[in-house]
Amino acid sequence: MNRLWTDLAWEQYLYWQEQDKKTLRKINKLIEDISRNGNQGLGRPEPLKGNLTGLWSREIDKKNRLIYVIEDDTLTIIQCKNHYKDK
Template sequence: MPSAIEALKHWKQTDNKKYQKIKQILEQVCAMPKTGIGKPEPLKHKLTGLWSRRIDRENRLVYGFDDEYVYLWQARYHYSERSEQSSIDEAVEIDLEDNNIYDTDKDKSKQ
């Protein structure tokens, strides 16, 4: 399963329409994590604490959030087990102004 940052880069390179939809969903997630487009729903069982929104019929955006941050777990395929995901420290930042995706741990040092 690719990490969220790899999935976002994949969509940016291969399907701009889907990438733009994901950006729109992410804008809403940041503003209103529990409501908005993509039919947001809390996940259950091993994924309790995470939320999901539909990108399309086959792909889901899986994320968590707290009072300060949104944590993106998955942006491609359907749900996967939380234990297979990388740590929550792998935050993804989207710059909606310049359409860039940043892995906050690696790319911030380049600015």
């Protein structure tokens, strides 16, 4: 599966590289799981609603969510820091 990052998601990913290796490992594990299992698996996958319909969320930890969408054979990471309600 191909992977794309929004500018925001990439900035957040770089933040985790510098600030918290444990969270970075969890994000990498979730991304790998999404690549293998689609919208099922680790991190309590949840389809988002309202104006975020079509996107999915997975729990990184209590405060942070990985927001993504799968289209064809491409995984696009939308956000990997904070909670979608915190945007």
